[in-house]
Amino acid sequence: MTPENTAPAARRAAAALAFALCAALPAGAQTLNADIKVTSLAGLAMPEAPVSVDQSGRKMSVTNLDAPPRYGSDGYLYAISNQRSGSNPQRALRMKPVAGGSYEAAAVAAVDPATGFNEQWSLASMLLRRPAGGFYGLARTVTRRVAGPGFENGAVFTFEWGRTLDALPSLAGKLSSPGGIALAPDGTLFGTLSDLANGLPGRIYRIDPAGVHAVLYDFPLAAGETAAQAAGGAWPLALTVAGNGQVYGVAGSGGAPRADKPGETPAGVLYRMDPASPAALSVLHTFVPSEGSLDDTAALAEGRDGWLYGSARAGGAAAAGMVYRIRLDGSGFAVLHTFGGADGKFPSGPLALAADGNIYGTTRNGGASDAGTLFRIVTARAGEAGGGFEPLYQFRGMPDGKVPVGLTAGDDGRLYGATRNGGPEYQRAVQFPPNSPPETVQSDGGTLFQVELDALKPGATLSLSLSAEMVTVGTQALLSWTATDAANCEASGTWSGAQPVTGTLALTPPKAGSYGYTLSCDDLLKGGKVAASTTLRVNPAAAVVLEPQSAGNGGAAGPLALAALALGWAWRRARRR
Structure with a gap:
């Protein structure tokens, strides 16, 4: 439900003028390793967050992401929310990766003008960046209520900002139970699906850059077998395209019994497929419950060291999940770490290969607040005792969010993630009636966050400030900025274009509202970007109050006139209600 549906009228009027922004987390608040820094970029679903307005003038926010944001070629972060209903549009967001910055929101589902109902897309994966521009995504189901055939099956879709989702x-109508998608460097998309109800334990397909679809492999199922008995695996899930051109993936059911694990039922497989000869697909490893059980939160990522790294949500002594690795040739399988709760519980979402060559991931729960954790595998130490595992950060729920949903790597050398729930507590400035105290509000729509890997290394600095953060219409404020060890500064938000590394700008906004100013520059020391953001809040000009005229009796009529004016104002306000 949007804030407009829940706030009293006075607060709705105030919300149109006052926008609250999120600040960076306190340094090292729950950080367990000093060389990384976790920064909150935005709290989602905040009623006063700066957001866009749809065609009907409704203010939109974005809530409860199920996948981390993807860094776009334009330097923005992009994500799509699963939150939607028949009359409320499903939304995407984009924002510059700046602490305290603002995000834009836009509806992405087509609307039937006759009924007002929207398409509903149940998303199954993070976005993948297309070489030709825009993104690919995967939906478990799509419900259409617009012209054309409706279907409940999944879809691979394309997404570009400013356009609705477009199914290939x-x-x-062919993706009855989609598993995952992966993108090759040449733009070829590989994906998995299954249809157990109709006797199809699994399928691997390909979509070339021109959009042509081809079936590569169907997982076999002998007569009378169930999916759990399929020696070659069933219910394919996550997959990845490795540097050797091979497709690697996991399936959440089936597998051949293992002689070294007598009495344990197979719980899925890890396979390899050569796209040039898909019929020769081979099983590299069969999982058993004591190692890990796979579901749709499983993840795979290739390291720079010739190993494939993966996670399973369950498994281990505490049944809290594990992280493993295996060589690309199928040898050397090893469980690197099993989670126990204090160090995390239930790893899920994408693993990310970071600029430092290590593998980073998140757990949905666990840690001191049971709100999830951030961890990494130091690949150079993965063969040692402890498997190279390092706990890095514990989420607290407020203000940094809870239930993290994985990580992606940005072009700027940083990692980006999202939490599904939790978020900051903030004050909403209530201007009607006048002189009302600020109201404290807590968000539970999740957060966007950034992970800086070399926090101890000196980098560029950038300051951006206002001479006054709140003014009235017609009053001037001075915006000032200074950057050191930086170049190529670019403005965004209310202002735009290239800017010098040091400067000032006189601001006189023409009407009441909230005006966001962001500046990002190239970091000449660390690489990537350094950015800063600030917001100018402009209130309406003060109303002119007329002094009452004297009645000629020493001013005795003055208080009576004021009282009459006050009663008249109260009566008119009551009539409007």
Whole structure:
């Protein structure tokens, strides 16, 4: 439900003028390793967050992401929310990766003008950046209520900012239970699906850059077998395209019994497929419950060291999940770490290969607040005792969010993630009636966050400040900035264009509202970007109050006139209600 549906009228008027922004987390608040820094970029679903307005003038926010944001070629972060309903549009967000910055929101589902109902997309993966621009995504189901055939099956879709989601027609209605998607460097998309109800334990397909779809491999199922008995695996899930051109993936059921694990039922497989000869797909490893059980939160990522790294949500002595690795040739499988709760519980979401060559991931729960954790595998020490595992950060729920949903790597050398729930507590300035105290509000729509890997290394600095953060219409404020060890500064938000590394700008906004100013510059020391943001809040000009005229009797009528004016104002206000 949007804030407009829940706030009293006076607060709705105040919300149109006052926008609260999120600040960076306190340094090292729950950080367990000093060389990384976790920064909150935005709290989602905040009623006063700066957001865009749809065609009907409704203010939109974005809530409860199920996948981390993807860094776009334009330097923005992009994500799509699963939150939607028949009359409220499903939304995407984009924002510059700046602490305290603002995000834009836009509806991404087509609307039937006759009924007002929207398409509903149940998303199954993070976005993948297309070489040709925009993104690919995967939906578990799509419900259409617009012209054309409706379907409940999944879809591979394309997404570009400012456009609605567009399902690839070659697969429309064919993805009954989609598993995952992966993108090759040449733009070829590989994906998995299953249809157990109709006797299909699994399928691997390909979509070339021109959008042509082809079936590469169907997982076999002998007569009378169940999916759990399929020696070659069933229910394919996550997959990845390795540097050797091979497709690697996991399936959450089936597998051949293992002689070294007597009495344990197979719980899924890890496989390899050569796209040039898909019929020769081979099983590299069969999982058993004591190692890990796979579901749709499983993840795979290739390291720079010739190993494939993965996670399973369950498994281990505490049944809290594990992280493993295996060589690309199928040898050397090893469980690197099993989670126990204090160090995390239930790893889920994408693993990320970071600029430092290590593998980073998140757990949905665990840690001191049971709100999830951030961890890494130091690949150079993965063969040692402890498997190279390092706990890095514990989420607290407020203000940094809870239930993190994985990580992606940005072009700026940093990692980016999202939490599904939790978020900051903030004050909403209530201006009607006048002189009302600020109201404290807590958000539970999740957060966006950034992970800086070399926090101890000196980098560029950038300051951006206002001479006054709140003014009235017609009053001037001075915006000042200074950057050191930086170059190529670019403005965004209310202002735009290239800017010098040091400067000032006189601001006189023409109307009441909230004006966000962001500046980002190239970091000449660390690489990537350094950025800063600030917001100018402009209130309406003060109303002119007329002094009452004297009645000629020493001013005795003055208080009576004021009282009459006050009663008249109260009566008119009551009539409007």
